[in-house]
Amino acid sequence: MDGYIRVSRVGGRSGDSFISPQVQRDAITRWASAHGVAIDAWHEDLDQSGGKMRRPAFDELLARIESRETDGVVVAKLDRFGRSLVGSLEALKRIDDAGAKFVSASESFDTSTPVGKLVMRMMLSLAEFELDRVRENWKVAQQRAVQRGIHIASKVPTGYVRGADGRLELHPEFADAVAEVFHMRAAGASWRELSAFLNARGVVGPYDSPHWRTRAVTHLITNPVYLGEARSGSFVNRGAHPAIVDRATWEAAQAARGDSTPRDGNGGALLSGLIRCAGCRYLMKADSMRLRDGTKARVYRCRGEHAMGTCESRAAALASVIEPFVVDRFFAFHGDLVGELTTDDDFIAAGQALVAAEAELDDYLANDALVSVVGIDRFNAGARTRQEAVERAARELAALRPATATSVDINVAWRDADTSQRRKLLASAFDAVILRSGKGVPISDRVVILRRGEMDDSFPRRGRRPPLRPYRPAPAIELGEDGSEGAANA
Numbered sequence: 001m002d003g004y005i006r007v008s009r010v011g012g013r014s015g016d017s018f019i020s021p022q023v024q025r026d027a028i029t030r031w032a033s034a035h036g037v038a039i040d041a042w043h044e045d046l047d048q049s050g051g052k053m054r055r056p057a058f059d060e061l062l063a064r065i066e067s068r069e070t071d072g073v074v075v076a077k078l079d080r081f082g083r084s085l086v087g088s089l090e091a092l093k094r095i096d097d098a099g100a101k102f103v104s105a106s107e108s109f110d111t112s113t114p115v116g117k118l119v120m121r122m123m124l125s126l127a128e129f130e131l132d133r134v135r136e137n138w139k140v141a142q143q144r145a146v147q148r149g150i151h152i153a154s155k156v157p158t159g160y161v162r163g164a165d166g167r168l169e170l171h172p173e174f175a176d177a178v179a180e181v182f183h184m185r186a187a188g189a190s191w192r193e194l195s196a197f198l199n200a201r202g203v204v205g206p207y208d209s210p211h212w213r214t215r216a217v218t219h220l221i222t223n224p225v226y227l228g229e230a231r232s233g234s235f236v237n238r239g240a241h242p243a244i245v246d247r248a249t250w251e252a253a254q255a256a257r258g259d260s261t262p263r264d265g266n267g268g269a270l271l272s273g274l275i276r277c278a279g280c281r282y283l284m285k286a287d288s289m290r291l292r293d294g295t296k297a298r299v300y301r302c303r304g305e306h307a308m309g310t311c312e313s314r315a316a317a318l319a320s321v322i323e324p325f326v327v328d329r330f331f332a333f334h335g336d337l338v339g340e341l342t343t344d345d346d347f348i349a350a351g352q353a354l355v356a357a358e359a360e361l362d363d364y365l366a367n368d369a370l371v372s373v374v375g376i377d378r379f380n381a382g383a384r385t386r387q388e389a390v391e392r393a394a395r396e397l398a399a400l401r402p403a404t405a406t407s408v409d410i411n412v413a414w415r416d417a418d419t420s421q422r423r424k425l426l427a428s429a430f431d432a433v434i435l436r437s438g439k440g441v442p443i444s445d446r447v448v449i450l451r452r453g454e455m456d457d458s459f460p461r462r463g464r465r466p467p468l469r470p471y472r473p474a475p476a477i478e479l480g481e482d483g484s485e486g487a488a489n490a
Contacts, residue, residue, distance in 0.1 A: 001037050001072045001101065003028040004061055006045045006080045008383070021046065024076035031074060031105035040070055049383060052358065052390060053082060053091060056453055062091065065100045072101030142232050142382070149240035152232040155206035157225045159244050168225070168241035175244055177201045178226065181217070182245040186252035191217050209307040209465075216307065221253050269298060270323050270423055271433055277302035278436040278448070279313030280468040282460050286319070300435070309468045315435040317443065325443050326426065326433055333451070334410055334429055354393035357386070431455035434471050448473055 005024045021044055032039050041064065043057035064070045073095065075081045081104070082091065095102050145152060149167045151160075159178035160168040181194050189197075191214035198212040205216060224231065227250055230240030245253075269286030277284050284300045291297050298319035304311050414422060431450040438446050448471070460466055 001032070001039060001074050001103070002041045002043060002061055002064060002070045003032075003039045004043045004045075004058070004073050004075050004081065006048055006055070006058070006075075008047070008049050024080060027076040027105045028074045031103065037074070039074070049387060052387065053394070054358065058091075060453070062094060065095055066098045068098065070100070072103065074103045074105060076104075077106045078104045143235050146230050146232050146235040146237045146240070149230055149237055151225060151230045151240065153225075157223060158203060158205055158220060159226065160241070168230075170242050170244070174201075174203045177203050178220070179244050182221065182226070182249050182253045185221055185256050186249050188256055194221075205307065209309075211305060211307055211309070213305070213307065224250075226250065269300070269319065270419055270426070271300060271319070271326060272423065274423070274427055274430060275300050275322070275433045275435060276459075276471070277311060277313075277315040278434050278471040279315055280306065280311035281434075281471050282306055282311070282468070284315065284435065306465075306468060308465050311468055313437050313470060315437040315446075317435055317446070321443050322433075322435065322447065325447060326430075326449070329449055330426055330429055331410070331414075350393065350397040354390065354397050357389040357393045428452070432459070 003025065005021050005028075007021060025042070028039065031037075043061045045055040045057040048055040048058075061073060065073065073081075081102075092102055142152070148165075151157070151168050156162050156168065159171050159175045161171050163169045177198065181197060184194060184197065194217045195212040195214050198217070199210065202210055203212070204210050205212060220226075226244040227247060228239055228241055228243035230237045272286050273283065275284045276282060279302060282303065285303050287299050287301050288296050289299045299316060300319060300322065301316045302311050302314035304314050410425075414425065417425065429452055431452055432455050434448040434450065436446045436448075457464075458466060
């Protein structure tokens with residue numbers, strides 16, 4: 001059987017309420033030893049909520065069970081498996097349908113017996129009840145914090161500092177510059193002019209970067225925090241802290257026509273959100289250029305200037321060169337897949353709602369700085385509140401499961417899909433397409449494709465901006481004819 005370990009949040013936690021990975025491993029090992037069971041593989045999901053049923057190690061575990069690679073799974077406690085009644089029951093049904101066993105070491109039951117199944121349902125119901133109670137407590141804490149004037153956010157907005165009581169206070173150096181930006185925008189200044197102004201004044205952004213891009217400026221201009229408001233969900237305190245700009249100027253800045261809101265420039269680019277520069281590991285931009293014959297062509301470029309610094313080895317490639325290569329790799333890996341196609345609009349919309357709810361939960365979990373504002377217990381409770389939308393969306397999706405669907409292989413699906421749908425297909429298989437710089441070097445020697453689950457947490461992503469550093473893949477290990485490891489190749 002396999003062992004499964006889950007921790008909702010690791011960062012700095014300790015004490016009796018924190019079931020560490022090693023404690024869970026020991027409990028599973030003791031049970032296995034007592035029952036003559038061999039643990040063939042271990043699966044660990046760290047910093048993963050139990051209300052979210054899509055987790056990397058959890059998905060791998062279910063795949064092993066359904067492919068009959070293991071006879072079942074052992075967990076230390078039932079709530080390590082999941083805290084969603086509907087989601088956990090669905091996962092347990094998949095385990096049962098595969099003829100495998102589910103065992104909880106601490107509760108001393110397994111699903112191979114009727115009593116075990118009954119106890120399992122009761123325990124899952126209690127786990128979901130506990131989540132509901134925590135969610136309600138978090139809402140009360142959230143409301144009280146906003147009433148006290150606390151601005152709940154992962155980063156302190158530019159132009160403010162956080163006072164001893166947790167409320168925002170005017171930054172002694174940057175508040176005036178931020179106020180001036182609103183006046184400039186209200187007078188019709190462009191986003192590029194505002195960026196240049198902030199850079200010239202040495203204003204440091206919320207991620208401790210002095211480099212301002214137009215997209216970051218739009219977030220600043222549209223943020224109502226500068227009116228003196230503290231917000232969290234549906235709770236608003238309009239006099240929470242000193243305002244940097246008055247309402248009339250703020251409204252004028254929103255309505256200004258100096259130029260349009262910056263667009264990401266991706267358009268219909270197939271690899272948008274997927275292709276990264278090996279020089280800095282940040283996402284690349286889809287752009288256009290004029291070829292020698294005067295025709296326009298799409299090109300992927302490293303932005304070069306990032307909030308955290310400047311890339312020293314910017315990569316670029318024509319879309320007509322790299323896109324066919326990536327598509328070819330996709331079909332080499334997954335060309336024989338067969339799925340089910342539905343045109344049920346309600347079902348598709350419900351699926352999109354579930355994806356959006358899961359993304360909101362992931363974004364919240366990335367806001368580590370919020371712990372210092374509300375404390376670790378309330379942060380954990382806050383993370384769980386995001387599960388409510390996820391669980392509701394999952395139930396709605398399950399209820400709308402289409403009665404009929406057409407079987408279709410991946411080749412037909414690709415042929416009939418538009419660019420956006422093809423992009424989603426690629427993203428379902430690949431975590432990243434990493435492009436190295438190198439003029440005249442064949443594209444096959446410049447590209448590294450990270451398949452699903454291979455991109456680690458050190459990469460930049462939404463809500464996380466690590467320092468720029470080049471991507472260096474782990475060396476490949478050559479095996480000798482006898483199976484022993486030989487020299488490593490980069």
